[in-house]
Amino acid sequence: MSRSAFTTGLVTALAFAVLILVFFALLGKPPFVMVSNLVIYAVGDTYSISQTFAKTTPILLCALAAAVPGRLGLISVGAEGQLYAGAIAGTGAVLLAPALPAVLLVPFMLASAALGGAAYGCVPGLLRARLQINETITTLVLNYVSVLLVNALVFGPWKDPESQGWPATAFFPQEAILPSLPGTRIHLGLLLAIVFAIGLHAFFTRGPSSQKIRILAGNRKVGEMFGLNFGFWVVAMMSLGGAIAGIAGIAEVSAIQGRLQPNISLGYGLTGFLVAWLSRHQPLVIVPVAFLVGGLVAASDALQLFAKVPASSAVILQGLLFATALAVPGLMKQMRLGFGR
Amino acid sequence: MSGPVVEFKAATKRFGATVAVDTATLDIRSGEVLAVLGENGAGKSTLMKMLYGIHPPSEGHILIDGKPSAVQGPADAMRNGIGMVFQHFSQFPALSVRDNLLLAWPKTPFWTGRRNAGIAPALATLAELAPHIDPDVRVADLSVGEQQLVELSKVLNISARIVIFDEPTSVLTPAEAHNLHGFIRRLADDGMAVILITHKLADVTACADRIAVMRRGAIVDVSASGEKPISSIVSLMMGKEIKRTLTAPKPIKQRVEQLFLNNVCAKAPGMELRNISLRIAKGEVLGIAGVAGNGQSLLADVIAGLHPITSGDVVLEGQSIARRDVRQTLATPLGYIPEQPRENAVVEDMTLLRNLNLRALAAGSRVDDEALDLLSRFNVNPPEPGRLAGSLSGGNLQKLVSARELGTPRSGVLACYPTMGLDLAAIEMVYQELFAQAEAGAAVIWISEDLDDLMLAAHRIAILREGEVVAVKDNDGTLSRDEIGALMTGLRIDEVAA
Numbered sequence: 001m002s003r004s005a006f007t008t009g010l011v012t013a014l015a016f017a018v019l020i021l022v023f024f025a026l027l028g029k030p031p032f033v034m035v036s037n038l039v040i041y042a043v044g045d046t047y048s049i050s051q052t053f054a055k056t057t058p059i060l061l062c063a064l065a066a067a068v069p070g071r072l073g074l075i076s077v078g079a080e081g082q083l084y085a086g087a088i089a090g091t092g093a094v095l096l097a098p099a100l101p102a103v104l105l106v107p108f109m110l111a112s113a114a115l116g117g118a119a120y121g122c123v124p125g126l127l128r129a130r131l132q133i134n135e136t137i138t139t140l141v142l143n144y145v146s147v148l149l150v151n152a153l154v155f156g157p158w159k160d161p162e163s164q165g166w167p168a169t170a171f172f173p174q175e176a177i178l179p180s181l182p183g184t185r186i187h188l189g190l191l192l193a194i195v196f197a198i199g200l201h202a203f204f205t206r207g208p209s210s211q212k213i214r215i216l217a218g219n220r221k222v223g224e225m226f227g228l229n230f231g232f233w234v235v236a237m238m239s240l241g242g243a244i245a246g247i248a249g250i251a252e253v254s255a256i257q258g259r260l261q262p263n264i265s266l267g268y269g270l271t272g273f274l275v276a277w278l279s280r281h282q283p284l285v286i287v288p289v290a291f292l293v294g295g296l297v298a299a300s301d302a303l304q305l306f307a308k309v310p311a312s313s314a315v316i317l318q319g320l321l322f323a324t325a326l327a328v329p330g331l332m333k334q335m336r337l338g339f340g341r
Numbered sequence: 342m343s344g345p346v347v348e349f350k351a352a353t354k355r356f357g358a359t360v361a362v363d364t365a366t367l368d369i370r371s372g373e374v375l376a377v378l379g380e381n382g383a384g385k386s387t388l389m390k391m392l393y394g395i396h397p398p399s400e401g402h403i404l405i406d407g408k409p410s411a412v413q414g415p416a417d418a419m420r421n422g423i424g425m426v427f428q429h430f431s432q433f434p435a436l437s438v439r440d441n442l443l444l445a446w447p448k449t450p451f452w453t454g455r456r457n458a459g460i461a462p463a464l465a466t467l468a469e470l471a472p473h474i475d476p477d478v479r480v481a482d483l484s485v486g487e488q489q490l491v492e493l494s495k496v497l498n499i500s501a502r503i504v505i506f507d508e509p510t511s512v513l514t515p516a517e518a519h520n521l522h523g524f525i526r527r528l529a530d531d532g533m534a535v536i537l538i539t540h541k542l543a544d545v546t547a548c549a550d551r552i553a554v555m556r557r558g559a560i561v562d563v564s565a566s567g568e569k570p571i572s573s574i575v576s577l578m579m580g581k582e583i584k585r586t587l588t589a590p591k592p593i594k595q596r597v598e599q600l601f602l603n604n605v606c607a608k609a610p611g612m613e614l615r616n617i618s619l620r621i622a623k624g625e626v627l628g629i630a631g632v633a634g635n636g637q638s639l640l641a642d643v644i645a646g647l648h649p650i651t652s653g654d655v656v657l658e659g660q661s662i663a664r665r666d667v668r669q670t671l672a673t674p675l676g677y678i679p680e681q682p683r684e685n686a687v688v689e690d691m692t693l694l695r696n697l698n699l700r701a702l703a704a705g706s707r708v709d710d711e712a713l714d715l716l717s718r719f720n721v722n723p724p725e726p727g728r729l730a731g732s733l734s735g736g737n738l739q740k741l742v743s744a745r746e747l748g749t750p751r752s753g754v755l756a757c758y759p760t761m762g763l764d765l766a767a768i769e770m771v772y773q774e775l776f777a778q779a780e781a782g783a784a785v786i787w788i789s790e791d792l793d794d795l796m797l798a799a800h801r802i803a804i805l806r807e808g809e810v811v812a813v814k815d816n817d818g819t820l821s822r823d824e825i826g827a828l829m830t831g832l833r834i835d836e837v838a839a
Contacts, residue, residue: 130668211695211702218688224647225679225686226703227672 004336012328019320027309034307041302042295050184051302054256056294058083058265060193061248062272063290064200065117067281068241069125069135071204072233073217078124078139079245080269082117084146086246087253088153089116091169091260094176095158102175106188109176109250117246118239120146125238129231135238143269151262158260168261178255189251196244200283213237245269267315271297274322296321344407345370346503346534347392351401354387361387363558364401369503374525374535376545376566378578379555380764385538388555389505393425394418419447424501426509430492434481438491441480442467445495467494470524482611484638485680486517486790493521497528504528505536508762510544516632516826522547540578540764542571554578587769589798590626590776597623600753600784605653605663607643612636614643614808616653621753621784626776628799628816629788632829636808637788638680641757644786645677646670657753657784672703676746676754676778680761682738689731693721696730697745719744720770735762740771747774754778757788772798796820804828 017035024031042052062079069076090113093105100108124138151167160170180187204210213233216223220230252264275293279285300314345368354362362384369375377385390396392403394412403410405421412418418425432441442463443449450459464476471490480488489509496504506525510518526548529535537544545552545566552569554562554577562569562577600621607614614636621627631637642648644655646664655663657674664671679685687696697715698708716724721733721740733741739762747754756775760768776798779785789795795802796816803813804825812828814820 208705212705214691215688215699215703218690219684221647221685222688222699223703224670225645225673225677226700227670228703229668229670231668 008329008332011332012324015328016321016324019324020317023313023316023320024309027313029307029309034303034309037303037307038296038299041299041306046184048298048302050181050186051298052291052295053190054185054187054294055297055301056291057187057189057193058248058252058268059272059275059294059297060197060287060290061189061244061251062268063275063279063286064193064196064272064283065121065241065245065248065269066273066276067279067283067286068200068244069121069234069237070276070281071213071217072237074128074234074237075136076121076124076139076238076241077136077270077273078121078142078242079248079272080265080267081139081143081146082120082242082245083249083252083265083269084143084150085120085242085249086113086117087249087260087264088146088150089113089119089246090250091158091253092116094172094254095169098173098176100175105173105175106178109254110192110247113246113250114243115246117249118243121238121240121242121245122235125235128238129234135234147262150260150264154261160259166261169259171259172254176254177258178251180255185256187251187255189247189255192247192251194287196247197283197287204283245272248272266297271318278322278325293318293321346406347410348404348407349388349391349401350404352388352391352398352403353400354384354391354396355399360558361396362391362398365560367553367560367563369534369536371502371534372529372532373550374529374537374548376537376539376549376552377555378539378542378545378552378574380540380578380766383555383578384558385540385555386507387558388560389425389507389536389538392418392503393423393505419499419501422500422502423505424496424499424503425505425507426489426493426496427507430488432480432488432492432495435479437477437479438467438474438483439464439476441491442476442495442498446498463498466497467491470494470497470520478611490517493524501533503534503536505538507538508540509537510539510541518543519547542574545574546571587772587794587797588776590779590800591624593622593624593800596625598784599623599658600786601654601656602644603654603656605640605643605655606651607639607648608651609639609642609648612639612808614639617810619786619803619810619813621786623782623784624779625800626779626785626787626798628795628802629786629805630790630792630795630802630825630829631805632790635805635829637757637805639808640805641677641679641755641788644755645675645679646673672700674751674753676751676756676783678739678742678746678754678756678759680757682742683735686742687730687738690729692727693730693733693741694726696741697726697748699745715744715748716741719748719774720767736764736767739763740767743771743774747771747778750781751778751783754783754785755788756785758790759787760791760794792822792825796822796825 020035021031024034041048043049062083065079065082066076090109093109093112097108124135124142127133127138128135154167154169158169160168178188212228216228216230216233223230248268253260257264271293275286275289279289296317297314300317303309304311304313347369349365349367351364351366352362353364365388379385387396391398394414394417412421443453443460446463449463450457453460467474470493474487474490480491509521525535525537537549539545549566551563551565552574553560554574556578598620602617602619605614605617619627639648643650646662649664649667654661662673693716694708694712695702697712701708712726713724716726719740721737721744730738730741743759759771759775763771775785787799799816801813802816803810806829
């Protein structure tokens with residue numbers, strides 16, 4: 001890391017620290033105690049670490065899902081919708097064949113979820129490739145569709161008759177629960193996410209297609225001159241991103257909730273989008289950033305329970321983090337240029 | 342005449358360790374045209390960008406009307422009556438010409454309906470400068486030459502008293518350039534200070550009052566026009582004597598046709614190609630002449646397999662190389678130099694080495710390492726394979742693209758304005774490489790707006806007008822400019838001469 005990048009990181013962290021101190025002070029809480037609580041609730045004991053990783057997993061997967069099309073210069077905000085689409089497809093697989101043994105059911109469920117997410121990402125990809133329709137808008141509006149589709153399913157045909165009005169499917173059989181570390185909520189999804197991150201890093205930096213994607217992202221016309229098909233890569237990258245978000249969806253349903261119900265995601269899709277952009281779509285940078293944000297999300301949840309801060313604090317803290325992380329480096333660059341004059 | 346409007350006082354601009362402009366001292370007066378002459382990368386554009394507020398001087402200062410310049414940026418410069426026409430235009434391609442003009446005009450009324458008389462002055466300059474441009478056409482559908490005229494109208498609309506032209510004639514046809522010279526002259530006669538950044542001696546002799554020659558960042562000479570002979574100006578600019586020579590490719594001994602356009606039809610917004618048939622033999626250089634905006638760019642995109650054809654075929658050595666469907670792409674086997682390399686031919690955030698090897702990279706294979714040879718052979722400056730292409734000047738990007746497309750032997754070459762924005766030495770080098778391809782057996786299509794160059798070197802000249810090839814002439818020394826000019830414009834010879 002260069003010296004200026006280090007300074008930028010340090011100043012960003014300091015600015016964020018000052019902002020959260022001010023925030024807690026405004027809430028009328030002792031700021032330094034609250035900040036140290038925040039750290040303790042994020043990584044202080046096994047339970048906290050388990051919670052942090054449980055939040056990190058969907059954020060990491062959604063960030064990778066946004067980074068994949070981002071590498072081609074596309075701005076997809078559709079991870080949230082793809083997550084729900086994956087949850088639907090994966091749940092469908094479980095409802096279809098609940099009696100399969102775990103060795104078959106888990107892969108079947110994951111594959112279905114990936115396909116569901118991919119299909120959901122493929123649609124805006126095709127619209128962009130064939131009809132030049134802006135993928136940011138289509139992914140944004142399609143988010144609402146799959147979220148509401150989950151509602152329609154769990155209030156309707158997939159509703160568990162034994163749940164007495166609670167809108168949810170039946171609980172998954174034990175064979176359809178992703179394996180996790182005993183006594184924690186750290187599940188197979190996290191391992192998959194890290195494997196995906198490493199795989200994507202290799203694909204985008206060393207793979208035989210890495211340069212094709214860079215050419216198309218840099219200058220589509222030049223890519224086409226040398227026979228590259230922009231439309232193909234748009235559909236491919238949108239589908240791949242969708243598949244990864246789909247895994248995030250089924251992982252939440254299977255490992256965390258145990259059944260499909262509304263609100264399986266706490267805005268992971270958009271959080272992941274911001275993580276991806278903060279990390280400049282670099283998979284190996286996304287991993288630690290997602291962990292940091294996951295920790296913040298988990299800790300502010302705990303803070304809300306134990307320190308009686310308002311429920312919206314978690315979102316406000318996230319907002320402060322992203323705002324500082326985006327604003328401070330920009331401001332510092334401006335100031336450096338200014339001094340250079 | 343009063344004192345100078347602008348004075349550069351030992352102004353220096355550094356980018357890191359590079360000194361782009363070195364202690365420049367120069368004054369600019371109202372009512373005269375000052376030509377700033379120099380090769381690519383001599384610092385002409387940077388010098389004027391200091392005045393325009395894009396690059397504030399690192400040292401020294403600039404006086405406007407005797408007071409230190411407080412210009413902080415282009416918007417500020419415009420308020421101070423300084424306008425600049427750039428090599429790279431700042432226009433919204435998706436908007437109409439009218440909207441582009443109105444957006445840039447400070448006096449645009451809130452209501453821009455067609456019947457509002459308040460918008461008329463914004464369109465009047467364009468109507469005078471280029472009556473053939475329809476203000477309702479989208480800028481994206483204009484040719485480069487037409488876009489420049491729109492850009493110029495924008496600058497004239499801000500009632501500038503200092504107008505800077507950055508290589509204005511590099512994309513214009515001779516007739517358009519002649520028009521522009523007259524216009525520049527008139528601006529100066531109306532009392533404006535006009536600065537003409539150029540490397541074309543024709544611009545200088547046509548309309549300059551004074552000539553400032555720059556070489557390697559320094560102003561090496563300022564003299565009144567006509568005070569020094571052109572040859573000594575050229576040697577000041579180059580640092581050595583260079584004669585403008587153009588060695589024509591060898592005549593073809595036996596005609597073996599290699600590249601065929603068979604009844605090619607294609608459609609793009611605002612342009613349609615109709616039944617274009619051409620046959621280019623091994624070793625032949627076919628020039629395509631035409632006034633800007635008569636289908637050259639669409640024809641090039643069709644031959645290079647970028648734009649789909651609606652009917653007909655393009656065949657190279659028995660293989661079809663035309664694109665038939667937007668959904669399929671094909672890697673063109675032609676060496677293709679498109680117009681505007683920055684937009685159409687390079688990936689700016691990739692290195693020079695990678696840009697030279699885009700074909701291999703796009704095919705999924707590794708890059709070979711002959712970059713240094715190619716970079717020095719084509720005189721790309723700086724010859725650093727690891728540098729990002731985006732940091733190169735326009736002229737050097739053009740050389741980079743020539744290196745990629747002409748560096749290895751090809752069976753067919755398509756070159757569109759391959760010398761645009763290049764200095765004399767580089768023009769000669771690119772022509773040599775282009776004609777060497779023909780002599781090594783390539784079929785070469787050469788689209789140019791420089792009729793003199795075409796008549797000096799092409800074996801045959803096809804004339805393109807309104808999307809059709811109206812004539813193909815053997816360039817056997819009997820062709821006359823007037824005859825080709827008549828074919829280009831569709832007027833009769835006596836009308837052209839009149």
